[in-house]
Amino acid sequence: MSDLLTREEYGAIAKGLTLPVNAFIDGSFRPARSGATFETVNPATGAKLADVAACDTKDVDFAVEKARDAFEDGRWSRLHPSARKDVLIRLCKLLTRNAHELAVMESLDSGKTIYDCETVDIPETIHCLKWHAELIDKIYDQVSPASDDHIAMVLREPVGVVGLVLPWNFPLLMLAWKIGPALAAGCSVVVKPAEETPLTALRLAELAHEAGVPAGVLNIVTGDGPGVGEPLGRHPDVDMVSFTGSTETGRRFLHYSADSNLKEVVLEMGGKNPCVVLDDAENLDSVAAHVVNGAFWNMGENCSASSRLIVHASVKDDLLARVEAHAREWITGDPLDPQVRVGALVSRAHFDKVCSYLDEVQKGRVVIGGTHSGGAFVDPTVVEISGNDARLAREEIFGPVLSVITVTSTEEAISIANDTPYGLAASVFSANGKRAIRAARAIKAGTVTVNSFGEGDITTPFGGYKHSGFGGRDNGIHAHDQYTQLKTIWIDLSDDSDDQIG
Ligand SMILES: NC(=O)C1=CN([C@@H]2O[C@H](COP(=O)(O)OP(=O)(O)OC[C@H]3O[C@@H](n4cnc5c(N)ncnc54)[C@H](O)[C@@H]3O)[C@@H](O)[C@H]2O)C=CC1
Numbered sequence: 001m002s003d004l005l006t007r008e009e010y011g012a013i014a015k016g017l018t019l020p021v022n023a024f025i026d027g028s029f030r031p032a033r034s035g036a037t038f039e040t041v042n043p044a045t046g047a048k049l050a051d052v053a054a055c056d057t058k059d060v061d062f063a064v065e066k067a068r069d070a071f072e073d074g075r076w077s078r079l080h081p082s083a084r085k086d087v088l089i090r091l092c093k094l095l096t097r098n099a100h101e102l103a104v105m106e107s108l109d110s111g112k113t114i115y116d117c118e119t120v121d122i123p124e125t126i127h128c129l130k131w132h133a134e135l136i137d138k139i140y141d142q143v144s145p146a147s148d149d150h151i152a153m154v155l156r157e158p159v160g161v162v163g164l165v166l167p168w169n170f171p172l173l174m175l176a177w178k179i180g181p182a183l184a185a186g187c188s189v190v191v192k193p194a195e196e197t198p199l200t201a202l203r204l205a206e207l208a209h210e211a212g213v214p215a216g217v218l219n220i221v222t223g224d225g226p227g228v229g230e231p232l233g234r235h236p237d238v239d240m241v242s243f244t245g246s247t248e249t250g251r252r253f254l255h256y257s258a259d260s261n262l263k264e265v266v267l268e269m270g271g272k273n274p275c276v277v278l279d280d281a282e283n284l285d286s287v288a289a290h291v292v293n294g295a296f297w298n299m300g301e302n303c304s305a306s307s308r309l310i311v312h313a314s315v316k317d318d319l320l321a322r323v324e325a326h327a328r329e330w331i332t333g334d335p336l337d338p339q340v341r342v343g344a345l346v347s348r349a350h351f352d353k354v355c356s357y358l359d360e361v362q363k364g365r366v367v368i369g370g371t372h373s374g375g376a377f378v379d380p381t382v383v384e385i386s387g388n389d390a391r392l393a394r395e396e397i398f399g400p401v402l403s404v405i406t407v408t409s410t411e412e413a414i415s416i417a418n419d420t421p422y423g424l425a426a427s428v429f430s431a432n433g434k435r436a437i438r439a440a441r442a443i444k445a446g447t448v449t450v451n452s453f454g455e456g457d458i459t460t461p462f463g464g465y466k467h468s469g470f471g472g473r474d475n476g477i478h479a480h481d482q483y484t485q486l487k488t489i490w491i492d493l494s495d496d497s498d499d500q501i502g
């Protein structure tokens with residue numbers, strides 16, 4: 001983990017940054033073929049940071065062609081796994097050496113707090129890449145239990161050319177969640193960062209090249225969804241797409257695949273995640289700290305954010321008093337100030353979306369917040385609502401807004417927790433282990449934490465049920481499955497095998 005610097009030191013790093021502005025294809029930075037650019041803006045100040053290459057179909061075609069060449073000639077895909085490991089570990093060392101610079105770049109581009117960038121985003125990015133690098137030369141293929149006359153090998157092979165379409169809420173970390181297993185497995189990748197936050201992906205690609213990732217293996221194509229994401233999704237020579245973002249856009253990738261080459265699609269999408277506090281929950285101060293962290297970490301711009309607190313009536317008042325006290329400690333303001341816990345929302349458009357929910361907040365009992373400032377900042381907001389039908393309870397806000405729903409039984413709590421089209425994450429608080437585990441099993445979500453808020457760690461699969469996920473999981477050894485496919489090699493050992501085929 002990086003040591004935190006002072007506001008002045010972060011300011012000095014920001015002033016000295018050289019921002020990458022061109023796409024990274026086939027081992028070098030290149031402007032869009034059309035010459036077009038788009039602005040990337042610091043959402044905390046509204047100031048332009050850079051004009052970045054606005055790529056389109058021609059750039060995507062070029063990047064996929066180079067990725068295909070690299071994959072087929074084996075410069076990466078057929079290296080010994082331990083050789084790929086060594087290169088990725090070198091990349092991790094370069095990322096560590098440049099951690100402060102990357103943290104500041106991420107904070108400027110996204111509005112995330114420097115505190116989170118330094119303590120979560122950058123160290124977790126490095127940890128994720130290192131974990132997959134260390135894994136890749138320790139996975140064995142299988143031999144099936146065939147007869148004495150046969151040997152049947154079940155091999156995992158890299159899937160090929162992979163398209164990775166990323167969100168803006170954890171720009172570098174979501175890149176790592178996907179390139180970590182994809183590159184370790186031997187795939188070539190074409191990455192499309194979110195147009196709000198293209199900078200750190202470009203810088204990482206430069207460092208990866210320095211570490212020894214061969215040209216064509218890691219390509220970053222900047223631009224918007226229709227210009228870059230759609231041609232990547234529709235490309236006939238992309239074997240697989242892994243996407244993180246909204247359910248609406250995720251659904252499009254299934255259409256793109258069906259309309260093109262039936263590429264595999266893995267989707268990690270939205271959530272309306274319940275935090276269930278049962279009547280026997282103990283240490284309500286600790287519960288409140290988890291509730292506040294779950295709701296307001298990363299400004300609530302988190303697919304697994306706890307956005308619904310479903311609490312038993314007998315503990316509600318006590319809990320909410322403590323939630324309010326903890327929420328007051330989450331200072332909103334300048335993202336480069338290491339004391340600040342709530343930074344800027346990612347863009348003016350997203351700020352406007354979140355503010356549209358603040359009008360709804362005024363219809364409930366506001367416990368804290370409901371306020372905003374500066375065209376980018378929304379204060380941590382807790383509001384009591386009745387039932388699970390309001391927009392506040394049903395729609396993914398992706399901002400620091402927590403809706404509180406009171407229940408009078410565990411059955412009602414579980415029923416409301418599951419009354420959503422989403423199923424990404426949940427948390428359950430109870431002093432009784434059996435009740436907590438039964439509740440965790442009853443909630444339809446990909447990750448359920450007991451007596452804490454979290455997403456597990458790199459060793460555990462992450463992804464959703466229902467409208468939150470499709471086709472696979474990020475993280476853990478399970479992520480390796482996304483980027484590989486199974487091949488059976490069936491060998492006949494019988495004496496007359498010369499005449500037999502299969
Ligand atoms: N699950 C998650 O982690 C995320 C959820 N969201 C949710 O989505 C809402 C909207 O945010 P957006 O940034 O608009 O999400 P989005 O899902 O549209 O964007 C994610 C990625 O998909 C790309 N994309 C957009 N339209 C596309 C298209 N037609 N074809 C191919 N690629 C396309 C974007 O350029 C970006 O790289 C947020 O308010 C939030 O509720 C947003 C980001 C991350």
Ligand code: BAL
Binds near residue numbers: 169174301304455
């Ligand atoms: N929290 C990691 C996944 C996401 O928010 O997109």
